[in-house]
Amino acid sequence: MNMSFKRAFKCFLVRLPFVKGLALSLTRHVPRILMYHRFEAVRGGDGTIVSRETFEWQIGVIKADFRAKTLSECIEQSQNGGTRNGIVALTIDDGYDDFYAIAYPILLGNGIPATLFVVTSYVGGESWFWWDRLRYILKQAPEARKEWRYQRDLFIVDKTTPAKESKTWHRLADYCMTLSESERLRFIGAVADMLGIVVPDTPVGPYKQIGWDRIVDLSNHGVEIGSHTVSHRILTDLDDGSLRQELELSKKEIEARIGRTVKTFCYPNGQTSDYNEQVVAAVEKAGYQGAVVAHEGPYRPAERYKITRVSVSEDRIDFLWKIYGMDFLIMRIKKLFKRSVPGS
Ligand SMILES: [Zn+2]
Known part of the structure; x- marks a missing residue:
């Protein structure tokens, strides 16, 4: 089932009062x-x-x-x-x-x-979340596109479109997830220095x-x-x-x-x-x-x-x-269907 068809089907099903009511009554205790x-x-x-x-x-x-x-x-x-x-x-x-x-x-x-x-x-x-600090640095960064090497890894900071900026954030954040807390702090500090951004002590804006x-x-x-x-x-x-x-x-x-x-x-x-x-x-x-x-x-x-x-x-x-609780209803229907079709 392709994604848009699956979504249209979900949309149709969940808006049917009978189906919605049945799912709700089966899962009401949860x-x-x-x-x-x-x-x-x-x-x-x-x-x-x-x-x-x-x-x-x-x-x-x-x-x-x-x-x-x-x-x-x-x-x-x-x-x-x-x-x-x-x-x-x-x-x-x-x-x-x-x-x-x-x-x-x-x-x-x-x-x-x-x-x-x-x-x-x-x-x-007293602190920022590291992922927000990274977002703030990227938002403030003036460069449209920049290649940057940190230790043995190459990073491309690309702000030419919002999608590319988001992709850049994900790449940097994924890298951060592999680091220890102190290495992560050092890395984010290096990103800020590389882009010439000073991060305020207290979280700002959004x-x-x-x-x-x-x-x-x-x-x-x-x-x-x-x-x-x-x-x-x-x-x-x-x-x-x-x-x-x-x-x-x-x-x-x-x-x-x-x-x-x-x-x-x-x-x-x-x-x-x-x-x-x-x-x-x-x-x-x-x-x-x-x-x-x-x-x-x-x-x-x-x-x-x-x-x-x-x-x-x-x-x-x-x-x-x-x-x-629609997933539960679908699961029950699938089970019933399997039981009624021997050997399937
Ligand atoms: Zn949290």
Whole structure:
């Protein structure tokens, strides 16, 4: 099935009230844990950032067929054997100010709770995320195209079109992922020097952090604040002492700022290689009641320190497909079909 046909078919299927209703009723007991990162006032990028208009539409879908809870309410309900029917938990990672400016007023206006995971050194204005630093450097770079050699690798910095700029960022970011933290800092510093860019000490423009005063405001108005560590370091790379610090210091600082217990945690990067049994045990020991990962998978109430999430983008069909549990329905139909065709 080619991609555009597959998409048109998905679009047709998910809008049929009977099909949508059937998928929902089969999966109603499975909480939907939604994962957001960034928001923008109007759609401008590649669709990974959620625009104000789409977020408003998504909230409309949630209000029509689901009940929104904070993540800790969802975990508590699962632990206590309470009904999980139709539960949706919106989770937002990192702590960018665009959540406060764009998504929060919509949540507030509709009485929808959410859970925000903050990186304490970032929201405190002490650090940039390395990927944003790289984006900022590229954005500011005057050169249209430049070849650059770093150690034994050749890089082409190309800003002649937005697509090429994005490709350049991905190439540099992929390289960064192969480096240790100190090597990465050195490399990004070298990129900035090569392009003649001075990076401000505190995040600016679209990279700006939410700030503690706003986080306190959110906490007082239905947004649960969870920890996303002190510095967003990959936890499987850390020794025991550093791991404990990332988990405990971030929890303590948020609690001191908001005057509430921090119950939930979010693993930086959150892929299967970014947490292991030792990390999970440390999260539990630090006093968290549950933790989310960044990949999808079946929801297992017993695995409250490895709660899988559904990633949300600007794509409305994808949103409907995921939130109504359409994959599960398709899987059931395929199984039925296989059973009714012996030998297939
Ligand atoms: Zn993150």
